[in-house]
Amino acid sequence: MNFLHTIYNDGSVIKDFNCTFIALIPKVKASTSLQDYRPISLVGSLYKVLAKVLANRLKNVMDSVIGPAQMAFVKDRQIVDSFVIAEEVIHTWRKSGRGGLLVKLDFEKAYDSVEHDFVLESLERMGFGMRWCNWIKWCISSPSLSVLVNGGPTKQFSMDIGLCQGDPLSPFLFNIAVEVLSSMLDKAKHMDLLKGAVFGNGEVHIADDTVQRIVVPYPPFLDLSFYVDGSARGNPGEAGIGGILRDLRGRILCLFSFYVGVLDAFSAEVMAIHRACQLISGKSSVAWRAITIFSDSKSAVDCILGSDFGNVQLVNFVYDIRQFLNSSDGFDIKFMSRSANSSADCLAKAGSLGRGDRLEWGNV
Numbered sequence: 001m002n003f004l005h006t007i008y009n010d011g012s013v014i015k016d017f018n019c020t021f022i023a024l025i026p027k028v029k030a031s032t033s034l035q036d037y038r039p040i041s042l043v044g045s046l047y048k049v050l051a052k053v054l055a056n057r058l059k060n061v062m063d064s065v066i067g068p069a070q071m072a073f074v075k076d077r078q079i080v081d082s083f084v085i086a087e088e089v090i091h092t093w094r095k096s097g098r099g100g101l102l103v104k105l106d107f108e109k110a111y112d113s114v115e116h117d118f119v120l121e122s123l124e125r126m127g128f129g130m131r132w133c134n135w136i137k138w139c140i141s142s143p144s145l146s147v148l149v150n151g152g153p154t155k156q157f158s159m160d161i162g163l164c165q166g167d168p169l170s171p172f173l174f175n176i177a178v179e180v181l182s183s184m185l186d187k188a189k190h191m192d193l194l195k196g197a198v199f200g201n202g203e204v205h206i207a208d209d210t211v212q213r214i215v216v217p218y219p220p221f222l223d224l225s226f227y228v229d230g231s232a233r234g235n236p237g238e239a240g241i242g243g244i245l246r247d248l249r250g251r252i253l254c255l256f257s258f259y260v261g262v263l264d265a266f267s268a269e270v271m272a273i274h275r276a277c278q279l280i281s282g283k284s285s286v287a288w289r290a291i292t293i294f295s296d297s298k299s300a301v302d303c304i305l306g307s308d309f310g311n312v313q314l315v316n317f318v319y320d321i322r323q324f325l326n327s328s329d330g331f332d333i334k335f336m337s338r339s340a341n342s343s344a345d346c347l348a349k350a351g352s353l354g355r356g357d358r359l360e361w362g363n364v
Contacts, residue, residue, distance in 0.1 A: 004050065018047045020164060022147045028234060041166035051139060055168040065126050066175055069182045073171040080257055080358065083346030091250055112162040114177050116141050122176050139169055223290045226276045227341050230268025231348035239263040240351020241272035244343045253362045254279060257347040259354040267314060269297035273304065273333065274317045277324045290330030296338040304333055
């Protein structure tokens with residue numbers, strides 16, 4: 001712990017503490033292009049202790065310096081809320097016949113283009129002290145990087161811009177950089193240069209690059225629609241399931257997002273349908289005449305409505321779904337296009353990240 005005391009009292013750090021290796025982790029099997037790999041920074045143990053200490057202190061004040069528009073990496077906020085809100089705005093606009101402009105900003109490569117001086121100036125304007133800013137300056141500008149190629153490091157080089165993925169501080173510093181853009185949008189709104197979508201009790205700035213025509217089957221009176229989806233980051237890969245239950249007016253009665261382990265996409269789709277059946281059967285207070293579960297997996301729907309059981313591991317799930325289908329009047333399972341199932345898809349993808357399960361019921 002002596003080096004932490006030295007940093008705190010003197011502000012001096014040995015440069016070798018911040019040597020970082022960049023490893024390329026394949027995203028998929030049989031990777032063939034650079035886009036199939038994810039660069040991960042392997043930082044030294046001593047530096048990681050320092051970065052973790054600073055990150056834990058920064059985490060405690062993020063809620064006070066980051067506005068409500070940002071959901072990621074802020075305590076008591078969930079990024080899945082952004083997906084649901086965006087989909088709800090689109091749903092509301094389409095139902096009311098109103099139009100609007102939606103813009104998507106792709107932050108996939110943004111970590112590599114964040115300017116260090118911009119981060120430091122943002123920290124200063126947010127009220128962080130000079131000592132803190134100097135610590136952050138050393139953390140983001142002093143790394144000496146080396147790429148691991150065939151298990152061996154290349155020649156070291158320095159980093160003038162960008163944040164290291166794998167550094168405990170990086171997510172919070174990226175939030176701070178993005179907060180400047182969020183503040184500019186808020187200022188434009190107050191100057192009547194932009195107008196946010198009126199949704200619920202406030203205004204929300206939503207982002208998306210394309211809005212395609214979405215056709216959803218219109219349910220009869222007292223009928224409910226349960227839209228479900230499964231997602232796997234690989235085949236097999238880390239998998240999640242998600243679903244959203246709506247009434248005739250489009251109101252959300254229930255939504256769920258769960259991590260289900262390492263599965264293929266087909267198994268995740270079947271498990272999403274199974275979870276919807278469990279939730280329906282366990283909620284006697286839901287008033288309905290008929291419920292239709294919509295899935296964008298034709299193979300999963302055909303398996304359940306057919307005679308065989310598909311994958312041996314899914315026998316119990318398929319059997320339970322068929323039992324529920326046969327014992328419940330007004331219950332049905334149908335296939336729908338993927339473009340009409342974006343809300344459930346977002347919830348399933350959020351579940352596959354394994355950042356915490358979620359189940360919420362509305363006023364039912």
